[in-house]
Amino acid sequence: xxxxxxxxxxxxxTVNGAERxxxxxxxxxLADFLRHELGLTGTHLGCxxxxxxxxTVLVDGKSVRGCLMMAVQANGAEVRTIEGLARDDxxxxxxxxxxxxxxxxxxxxxxxxxxxxxxxxxxxxPDIDEREMREALSGxxxxxxxxxxxxxxxxxAAKACR
Amino acid sequence: MTANREIAVGQEVIGQxxxxxxxxxxxxxxxxxxxxxxxxxxLHAAFLRSPVAHAHLRSVDTSVSRAMPGVRAVLTLSDLRxxxxxxxxxxxxxxxxxxxxxxxxxxxxTELLFVGEAIAIVVADSRAEAEDAVDAITLDLEDLPPVAxxxxxxxxxxxxxxxxxxxxxxxxxxxxxxxxSAFGDAPCTFQLSIKQHRGAAHPIEGRGILAVPDPxxxxxxxxxxxxxxxxxxxxxxxxxxxxxxxxxxxxxxVGGGFGAKYLVYPEEIAVAAAARQLGxxxxxxxxxxxxxxxxxxxxxxxxxxxxxxDTDGRLLAIRGQMIHDAGAYIPxxxxxxxxxxxxxxxxxxxxxxxxxxxxxxxxxxxxIPVRGAGYPEGTFAMERALxxxxxxxxxxxxxxxxxxxxPGDKMPYKTPMxxxxxxxxxYDSGDFPAIFAQALxxxxxxxxxxxxxxxxxxxxxxxxxxxxxxxxxxxxxxxSATVRVGRSGQVTVHTGAMxxxxxxxxxxxxxxxxxxxxxxxxxxVICGDTTTVPVGLGGFASRQTVVAGSSVFRAASDVRQxxxxxxxxxxxxxxxxxxxNGGFVACPGTNCxxxxxxxxxxxxxxxxxxxxxxxxxxxxxxxxxIPEGLTYGMGAHAVEVEIDTDTGLVTxxxxxxxxxxxxxxxxxxxxxxxxxxxxxxxGNALFEFMGFDxxxxxxxxxxxxxxxxxAPEIPRxxxxxxxxxxxxxxxxxxxxxxxxxxxxxxxxxxxxxxxxGLRYGQLCSIPLAPPxxxxxxxxARG
Numbered sequence: 001x002x003x004x005x006x007x008x009x010x011x012x013x014t015v016n017g018a019e020r021x022x023x024x025x026x027x028x029x030l031a032d033f034l035r036h037e038l039g040l041t042g043t044h045l046g047c048x049x050x051x052x053x054x055x056t057v058l059v060d061g062k063s064v065r066g067c068l069m070m071a072v073q074a075n076g077a078e079v080r081t082i083e084g085l086a087r088d089d090x091x092x093x094x095x096x097x098x099x100x101x102x103x104x105x106x107x108x109x110x111x112x113x114x115x116x117x118x119x120x121x122x123x124x125x126p127d128i129d130e131r132e133m134r135e136a137l138s139g140x141x142x143x144x145x146x147x148x149x150x151x152x153x154x155x156x157a158a159k160a161c162r
Numbered sequence: 163m164t165a166n167r168e169i170a171v172g173q174e175v176i177g178q179x180x181x182x183x184x185x186x187x188x189x190x191x192x193x194x195x196x197x198x199x200x201x202x203x204x205l206h207a208a209f210l211r212s213p214v215a216h217a218h219l220r221s222v223d224t225s226v227s228r229a230m231p232g233v234r235a236v237l238t239l240s241d242l243r244x245x246x247x248x249x250x251x252x253x254x255x256x257x258x259x260x261x262x263x264x265x266x267x268x269x270x271x272t273e274l275l276f277v278g279e280a281i282a283i284v285v286a287d288s289r290a291e292a293e294d295a296v297d298a299i300t301l302d303l304e305d306l307p308p309v310a311x312x313x314x315x316x317x318x319x320x321x322x323x324x325x326x327x328x329x330x331x332x333x334x335x336x337x338x339x340x341x342x343s344a345f346g347d348a349p350c351t352f353q354l355s356i357k358q359h360r361g362a363a364h365p366i367e368g369r370g371i372l373a374v375p376d377p378x379x380x381x382x383x384x385x386x387x388x389x390x391x392x393x394x395x396x397x398x399x400x401x402x403x404x405x406x407x408x409x410x411x412x413x414x415x416v417g418g419g420f421g422a423k424y425l426v427y428p429e430e431i432a433v434a435a436a437a438r439q440l441g442x443x444x445x446x447x448x449x450x451x452x453x454x455x456x457x458x459x460x461x462x463x464x465x466x467x468x469x470x471x472d473t474d475g476r477l478l479a480i481r482g483q484m485i486h487d488a489g490a491y492i493p494x495x496x497x498x499x500x501x502x503x504x505x506x507x508x509x510x511x512x513x514x515x516x517x518x519x520x521x522x523x524x525x526x527x528x529x530i531p532v533r534g535a536g537y538p539e540g541t542f543a544m545e546r547a548l549x550x551x552x553x554x555x556x557x558x559x560x561x562x563x564x565x566x567x568x569p570g571d572k573m574p575y576k577t578p579m580x581x582x583x584x585x586x587x588x589y590d591s592g593d594f595p596a597i598f599a600q601a602l603x604x605x606x607x608x609x610x611x612x613x614x615x616x617x618x619x620x621x622x623x624x625x626x627x628x629x630x631x632x633x634x635x636x637x638x639x640x641x642s643a644t645v646r647v648g649r650s651g652q653v654t655v656h657t658g659a660m661x662x663x664x665x666x667x668x669x670x671x672x673x674x675x676x677x678x679x680x681x682x683x684x685x686x687v688i689c690g691d692t693t694t695v696p697v698g699l700g701g702f703a704s705r706q707t708v709v710a711g712s713s714v715f716r717a718a719s720d721v722r723q724x725x726x727x728x729x730x731x732x733x734x735x736x737x738x739x740x741x742x743n744g745g746f747v748a749c750p751g752t753n754c755x756x757x758x759x760x761x762x763x764x765x766x767x768x769x770x771x772x773x774x775x776x777x778x779x780x781x782x783x784x785x786x787x788i789p790e791g792l793t794y795g796m797g798a799h800a801v802e803v804e805i806d807t808d809t810g811l812v813t814x815x816x817x818x819x820x821x822x823x824x825x826x827x828x829x830x831x832x833x834x835x836x837x838x839x840x841x842x843x844x845g846n847a848l849f850e851f852m853g854f855d856x857x858x859x860x861x862x863x864x865x866x867x868x869x870x871x872x873a874p875e876i877p878r879x880x881x882x883x884x885x886x887x888x889x890x891x892x893x894x895x896x897x898x899x900x901x902x903x904x905x906x907x908x909x910x911x912x913x914x915x916x917x918x919g920l921r922y923g924q925l926c927s928i929p930l931a932p933p934x935x936x937x938x939x940x941x942a943r944g
Contacts, residue, residue, distance in 0.1 A: 042191020107663025108188030109417025146837030
């Protein structure tokens with residue numbers, strides 16, 4: 001609910017392949033819009049200043065900090081979030097399954113941002129090596145896992161996709 | 163109580179790295195964390211926080227803020243008082259010999275004591291509107307001098323951090339043996355001045371609470387991202403003047419805790435009180451800046467110790483002082499300082515020890531345990547002492563440790579110390595020299611000199627550090643578990659244990675499943691819901707696998723027996739003829755079998771018919787296991803580093819950790835805990851510094867300023883599980899959530915010293931940043 005004095009903008013975009021439309025004021029971030037207007041709470045907010053990476057989503061194929069992008073900027077865009085990686089009633093994607101197999105998830109709060117970052121990384125650099133993988137993940141902070149299982153899962157997924 | 167492994171016929175679940183029950187929802191983005199919850203009609207809270215570290219709060223003008231769009235209420239302490247029984251939160255751990263009036267206020271009273279202290283709560287239709295209104299509140303403050311450094315606060319001329327009380331909260335001394343006489347004729351003595359700074363917890367999900375009042379029944383439902391739901395219910399009932407039965411606390415998925423959520427915060431009480439006053443749900447989700455300002459952290463400890471050793475490098479005594487920065491209030495107790503002091507002897511033979519500890523105030527946010535809980539600090543002091551001995555006696559650093567480690571045949575080893583409760587600290591099991599040897603072998607300690615010289619020939623400066631630590635785990639006094647087979651045959655575990663990412667539901671499901679001949683995925687585990695389990699303590703101190711695990715084991719064993727008795731009636735045979743496997747009771751050699759549902763039907767009874775002999779109503783057991791003391795898991799670590807003498811950069815090349823977990827219920831999860839804890843230790847060693855200026859203003863309030871380790875900084879970690887089952891619980895398990903933190907900073911410093919050609923034991927201030935290493939190199943050259 002927002003005060004009537006602030007202008008409401010209609011934001012229409014494609015999220016995980018489905019067209020969605022909702023209203024928000026100009027100051028809503030894309031992350032908040034996805035979470036609270038569209039009910040897609042899989043994208044998480046860890047810092048709201050663009051460092052931790054938990055809010056990372058794909059906008060027109062590129063990884064973006066959902067906390068730093070305004071919802072109105074995503075009008076007309078194609079957005080992918082964690083909820084789009086597998087159908088609700090379908091099996092996990094190879095990447096998600098690699099995470100489960102390698103115990104790359106502990107609390108899971110950073111996981112959505114890491115998965116979406118990896119979707120882009122694996123798409124751009126399918127034959128990435130471990131050092132490059134760690135660099136590619138340098139914009140995602142995890143406090144639980146110590147990263148090793150995440151890196152191993154990502155490398156396994158890269159191999160599976162090759 | 164001896165370790166008792168009852169293995170269900172044909173099914174061994176304990177010891178398997180079964181996939182986590184938690185993962186599917188988390189991976190699909192379908193988990194529900196606090197901010198994902200939505201109560202119809204919910205309002206949002208934001209807090210006005212003190213902009214200064216110390217001031218008289220003369221007045222708060224909320225008139226403009228109250229009139230702003232979307233604002234429903236702007237409340238200060240005096241506005242909340244009608245809903246509160248007290249101004250201050252009760253002390254979490256009682257009996258600490260602490261003065262009165264040291265716990266935080268629900269909202270600031272007349273004197274502001276730290277930057278970030280909550281002064282007013284704004285409740286509005288949206289968080290954005292609440293924050294707008296926060297900015298419109300004006301304060302009339304009269305600045306007071308702040309205590310920014312805990313040592314300065316101890317001077318007789320120092321200003322008071324809080325005008326009503328002296329800066330020293332408590333002095334205490336730990337001592338055993340005759341340290342002074344040991345120093346009298348010790349051949350090797352030296353002093354170390356150690357500064358240890360550990361930062362904040364920083365779970366990626368911050369704190370949050372959703373309070374949903376039910377005015378019709380005068381009840382309150384609270385969802386909280388917390389590590390202690392039963393305590394939260396109790397504190398809420400105390401502070402709001404309600405009976406515990408009027409409050410329910412439930413926990414959503416929790417995105418990490420690390421100690422920051424092991425406290426009932428003023429903000430939570432304020433939100434709950436505001437919700438009751440307004441008669442509407444109120445949600446508060448902290449942002450990262452609030453976590454930097456007002457979530458608990460660890461901070462500074464200053465150790466000045468003298469070390470005495472014989473000519474073989476064996477410890478004779480350690481004595482000294484430690485000053486601990488507790489911050490502006492004490493919400494919990496002196497446990498952090500006490501743990502650090504008792505942790506110093508570690509897994510070593512220390513004949514005499516004397517440490518005077520001063521727990522004192524600063525005008526900074528309160529400090530309570532973060533993952534490791536004071537044990538890293540005590541461990542660092544001891545490990546630096548051992549390296550100091552190696553330096554002065556020109557002994558190999560690993561050899562010094564070998565000579566001082568408690569021998570394997572001395573278990574159980576009663577140390578001369580006592581825990582906070584007064585019980586003796588007894589190391590129950592483990593072979594410390596063997597664990598240490600395992601780490602040395604894994605890192606190829608003997609081969610390092612060749613690696614080092616080969617690298618040096620190429621201009622690379624390598625170093626290797628080794629060290630040990632030991633953590634008491636499984637802290638009591640109890641944890642709760644109810645195991646129930648419902649009438650549908652569904653098995654449920656209700657427990658006061660609390661999840662925050664470690665996979666506790668999976669582990670408890672495994673323990674239960676093995677007793678009942680099921681798979682872990684057959685078990686539903688519900689944690690921390692006060693509506694389903696009446697008592698509980700929660701997640702802290704590496705305790706849940708030990709204590710909740712034991713409760714579940716014993717309750718599930720009891721239920722197993724009940725199932726067999728009821729099955730005997732169904733199958734019309736003797737109990738010892740019956741197998742329980744895959745959800746069925748059966749009599750081998752016959753076609754007869756019944757499902758758990760059938761068995762539950764028998765135990766549910768039917769009017770007009772007696773229950774079969776020996777069968778009790780329902781298939782359920784509740785056990786609140788009381789552990790006998792702590793169980794100790796020792797760890798040995800080794801790290802190889804490379805330094806750049808031009809930039810001071812330290813690169814970690816590889817890391818080895820061997821840790822005794824007693825018995826691994828789920829080996830993959832144990833390894834995961836070791837990885838995470840080691841990386842937390844790396845953060846404390848090299849990166850995490852929570853800065854304050856001379857006015858006690860926080861200067862690092864974003865992740866750009868406060869550095870958490872990221873993937874490129876972390877080397878491959880070779881984590882090796884050692885298993886020395888403890889006789890002190892039926893599973894033989896030891897906790898492992900924090901152990902991996904303990905000697906990390908020390909082994910890294912030792913490795914850097916070797917790489918840099920510095921004296922061992924010299925680097926005694928952590929975290930060590932590149933300029934600090936450059937300064938040490940310059941000083942050594944000059």
